[in-house]
Amino acid sequence: MTRQNTDIVIAGGGIAGLSAAAALGAAGFRVMLVSPDVPVTRGGDAAADLRSTAFLQPARALYERIGLWDRVAGQATPLEVLRIVDAHVTPEGGDPQVRDSREFHAGEIAETAGGPFGWNLLNWQVLGGLMDLLEGMDNVTLRFGTSVTGMVRRDAQAIVRLADGSSVTARLVIGADGRDSAVREAAGIGHDLTRYGQKSLAFVATHEVPHGNASTEIYVQGGPFTTVPLPDLEGKPASAIVWMNPGPETVRLAGLPEAEFNAAMRARACDWLGAMELASRRAMFPIIGLKAQALTAQRVALVAEAAHVLPPIGAQGLNTSLNDIVALVAALEGAPDPGAPEVLDRYAAARARDIGLRVQAIDLFNRVTRSGAPGLQALRLAGLRGLYGLAPLRRAVMRAGLAPVTGDPAQAVRRD
Ligand SMILES: Cc1cc2nc3c(=O)[nH]c(=O)nc-3n(C[C@H](O)[C@H](O)[C@H](O)COP(=O)(O)OP(=O)(O)OC[C@H]3O[C@@H](n4cnc5c(N)ncnc54)[C@H](O)[C@@H]3O)c2cc1C
Incomplete structure (x- = not known):
């Protein structure tokens, strides 16, 4: 089989993978997205993703920039x-x-x-908007019906093996292939899992x-x-x-x-x-919690659930993922080689602390709120009263998720 060549291979056709493809396509890179299934874009379909996502302000800013927002705003x-x-x-x-x-x-x-x-938008509506947007991007190739099975990484490029027997050469491989990420595994990146x-x-x-x-x-x-x-x-x-x-x-x-x-x-x-x-x-x-032990490896960057899975509390999961994509695009902007070590270092530096804090905070919150132990239940009530009784603290809590994320590590951590 012939080997294709591109700037960036993205594994994963969920909202995160499609959003990354649209953002990097809009930034001018040649992108190939690989995913086993064609995204389901009709709510009535038995396989439709019925979850909804409350897109916070930084996510909206990303979607405005890449031309998605106008396509979905009417349904939000x-x-x-x-x-x-x-x-x-x-x-x-x-x-x-x-x-x-x-x-x-x-x-x-x-x-x-x-x-x-x-x-708030239903996930299948967002997938529909993303698919429409990507169909108009000549520099983005969508390869559904196959998956990433492995890769060989070298200093200047990676050769990505696909399940259909073909392979693709790219300078950067993005793992947006979900919690059981094959890219994460092929790159030898471990993960911490909480059940x-x-x-x-x-x-x-x-x-x-x-x-x-x-x-x-x-x-x-x-x-x-x-x-x-x-x-x-x-x-x-x-x-x-x-x-x-x-x-x-x-x-x-x-x-x-x-x-x-x-x-x-x-x-x-x-x-x-x-x-x-x-x-x-x-x-x-x-419901699991997961954190990859690194966000990057040679020629590889992990985003979204391949890098972190949070219990669905406080609209954090996908919003955190979209912050990854904003930071990755910022790290890549103007770089002649999208998988160069300094680009990957910029991305990891911009995201590692914020991801770590969110994983820890949501883990703690879930442990306290799910517990039936009387002490922890009292803590939950006291926490709720204390947190929201004080105006400055309350405003800080409400700002959660609203801080913009940039490629600058100093800016990537919440301001509150
Ligand atoms: C009940 C629930 C409610 C939630 N609500 C919210 C919310 O309100 N707000 C919020 O921000 N987040 C929310 N989340 C989290 C959010 O839904 C997830 O973060 C998001 O859907 C995950 O998107 P993803 O693209 O990272 O992963 P996925 O949607 O899992 O996509 C992974 C993709 O990779 C593909 N893939 C798998 N293996 C391979 C391979 N080897 N090669 C290539 N492709 C591969 C899969 O087929 C799939 O297309 C919620 C989660 C749950 C469980």
Whole structure:
């Protein structure tokens, strides 16, 4: 088979891989993206990704720059209010009861400049916008139906082997191939894995009470129940929901008949949204934490879930991934050789600390909030009250995720 040649090979056709391809294509590089499956861009398809992503402001800035935002903005719901609810199930059981709640408005912090915290989109909608955008880029080649199986790395280039027997020569290989990254493994980069024993259900539901463009996170031992606002569905208010629980409980909920599931959902939402109805299938995701032991190796850069996986709390996962892409593009800009050691060092320096902090913070948060231990439950409530009772601290928390990321390591760490 002939060997093709390009500047950059990207492994992975998820949102991160496609976003990286669009950003690097827009920066003028010749890019080849390799992924086993064609992205699913219709919500009705059985394989559609029903998760939603609350894109925070730096993600929007990236998407504006590469020409994606205009394609998807019409489907986005602004996130104007964050509501955090602490609830409790007594040892005797029964429905969760609210112990305390706090509301935060985007207008309270300067970084939003009068705008919302972020914009919520269903993942399949974002994939659709990215595919449309990439189809118009002559310097980006999409190779679906095959995958990266290995590579040989040399000083000046890498030879990437694909499952169809062909190979591609590139100066940089980007691993955007998810949590089980083949690129990470082929580059000999180890990883630290945390299994939480939790699983989440992601689905869409309609509800009686309008959401008022608010995202509500309801914490109970076991894991949070998070609603993120969507446009009305057939005239009814709708939200994307992520419901985390210990694994066996999630499996039980996934198998409940719909009417029973609807009742369980309403109780778990502490009646905040009134009567609720399932409006999609229920997709199940194991919850893990993962951190690659390095972000780069010779001729290789890792981004997104190949580099870090976070439990789905506080809209951090994909937003952190898009920050990787912003930093990688900044490190590559103007570089004659996109895989040169100094370029990779710039990227790693820009991202390592921020990723480490987020992985640690979300890990700690998940351990505290899922615990049923009375001491930790009291801590959760005290933390909620303390954190949000003090105005400067509260503003700092709300700024989380809003700080822009640049290629400059000094700028890459949050300003709060
Ligand atoms: C329930 C849930 C809710 C979430 N909600 C949010 C949220 O609100 N906000 C947020 O920011 N994040 C959120 N996240 C996280 C976010 O969904 C993920 O970070 C994101 O989907 C991962 O994207 P990715 O492109 O890195 O990986 P993936 O989507 O896993 O893509 C990996 C791609 O690589 C391909 N691939 C695999 N192996 C190979 C190979 N050998 N060669 C080539 N390609 C390969 C796969 O086929 C796939 O296309 C959530 C996560 C979960 C589980």
